[in-house]
Amino acid sequence: MIEMLREARTIAVVGLSGKRFRPSYGVAAYLQQHGYRIVPVNPAETEVLGEKAYGSLAEVPEKIDIVDVFRRPEAVAEVVDAAIALGVRYLWLQEDVVDEAAAERARSAGIKVVMDRCILKEHRRLML
Numbered sequence: 001m002i003e004m005l006r007e008a009r010t011i012a013v014v015g016l017s018g019k020r021f022r023p024s025y026g027v028a029a030y031l032q033q034h035g036y037r038i039v040p041v042n043p044a045e046t047e048v049l050g051e052k053a054y055g056s057l058a059e060v061p062e063k064i065d066i067v068d069v070f071r072r073p074e075a076v077a078e079v080v081d082a083a084i085a086l087g088v089r090y091l092w093l094q095e096d097v098v099d100e101a102a103a104e105r106a107r108s109a110g111i112k113v114v115m116d117r118c119i120l121k122e123h124r125r126l127m128l
Contacts, residue, residue: 001114001117001126002059002126002127003051003128004065004066004112004114005119005123005126006088006127007065007121008036008065008066008090009035009037009065009088010036010037010039010063010064010065010066010092011028011029011031011036011037011038011039011064011065011066011067011068011069011119012039012064012067012068012088013031013038013039013041013068013070014041014057014059014065014067014068014069014070014071014079015041015042015069015070015071015075016025016028016038016040016042016045016048016049016059016070017043017044017045017048017073018040018047018048018053019072020044020115021098022056023064023070023071023106024049024094026062026101026120027048027068027070027094027118027119027120028040028048028049030120030123031041031068031119031120031123032049032126034123036123038051038053039051039054039062039064039099040052040054041053041054041055041056041057041060042054042055047104048100055058056082057079057082057083057086058085058086059085060086064086064088065088065089065090066088066090066091066092067079067082067088067091067092067096068094069088069091069092069093069097069118070094070097071097073085073096073097073098073099076093076097076099076102076103077099077101077105077107079102080099080102080103080105080106080111080117082104083111084105084106084109084111088111089110089111089112089116090111090112090113091095091103091111091112091113091114092113092114092117092119093113093114093115093116093117094116094117094118094119095116095118096116097115097116098115098116099100099115101113101125103115104127
């Protein structure tokens, strides 16, 4: 996790909501405040935290270091397919987002995976 958090600069937050009370918003705002570039991925949003939102990972025009997933477990397989296609190095599945089969597929493709952990909590614990 330390390697991920040190090396990453750009984090695509899949499922990032523009609603301030949602966990995805709070986590993304925290990461942004700590120097990460946030790329919102949510077809229901046009802009979040001052950043243009994209409908899917495939639409993101820049290199992504970490894909941080705030989606239900049944949506993870599709996110993993997109992450593999893009050659993403790191996949982070937030608390309660668990899909062992998809995580294993990502690992087999060379992606380092953190599952069922909050990136904000781990950043606070490991980096501050």
